[in-house]
Amino acid sequence: MKAKVSPIDKYINDAAPFAQPILNHLRKLVHAACPEAEEKIKWGFPHFDYKGEMMCSMASFKQHASFGFWKAPLMKDPVLKETAASEVAMGHLGKITCLKDLPSDKKITSWIKEAMKLNDDGVKMVKTKPAKTTELVVPSYFTKALQKNKKALSCFESFSTSAKKEYVSWVDDAKSEDTRDKRMEQSIEWLAEGKPRNWKYMKKYQ
Numbered sequence: 001m002k003a004k005v006s007p008i009d010k011y012i013n014d015a016a017p018f019a020q021p022i023l024n025h026l027r028k029l030v031h032a033a034c035p036e037a038e039e040k041i042k043w044g045f046p047h048f049d050y051k052g053e054m055m056c057s058m059a060s061f062k063q064h065a066s067f068g069f070w071k072a073p074l075m076k077d078p079v080l081k082e083t084a085a086s087e088v089a090m091g092h093l094g095k096i097t098c099l100k101d102l103p104s105d106k107k108i109t110s111w112i113k114e115a116m117k118l119n120d121d122g123v124k125m126v127k128t129k130p131a132k133t134t135e136l137v138v139p140s141y142f143t144k145a146l147q148k149n150k151k152a153l154s155c156f157e158s159f160s161t162s163a164k165k166e167y168v169s170w171v172d173d174a175k176s177e178d179t180r181d182k183r184m185e186q187s188i189e190w191l192a193e194g195k196p197r198n199w200k201y202m203k204k205y206q
Helices: 007-014 019-033 078-085 105-120 140-147 150-158 161-172 177-192
Strands: 038-042 045-050 053-060 065-069
Touching: 007 019, 007 038, 007 045, 019 045, 019 053, 019 065, 019 105, 045 105, 053 105, 065 105, 140 150, 140 161, 140 177, 150 177, 161 177
Parallel strands: none
Antiparallel strands: 038 045, 045 053, 053 065
């Protein structure tokens, strides 16, 4: 009789060859730092919960893997806080393509322990209510960029107001012009493929 394979084992086994050692290594670090961590599949990718709350997660895509913390905006590391506020790819360590792309085990372990303490202390993520608006105002630069790509424009126009706002807010909230241009370029690419802003979190696109 075959031993039962856990959902996380299956996820890693089904991942691209380049991603398997990355996911296995991250998984090992999480359990070494937090033996009480619970493995779960949420939104189609592996999560590690601690004391009944989400702590961190990892995922594999066609050409990269990712790793992130649920409460990254509340953590001390400025890099984590910045990427949590303006991440281009899911996760807070950028696009991981090999083990060398990862920070040191010591640093990752310190982050895991910090994330554990936030859960230990019962610190909650505070969701702020967006200001009420009667209509969505699309910046002129955004409109001009859309008009250069018919597929992207058609997709954007077919979206609901809230779906449109996710793209506009993400691009317009960039802290620098360079970041804004990169986000605009990425938005056009995703829209041309018919994808909503947060498609990476949706099981449909996994």
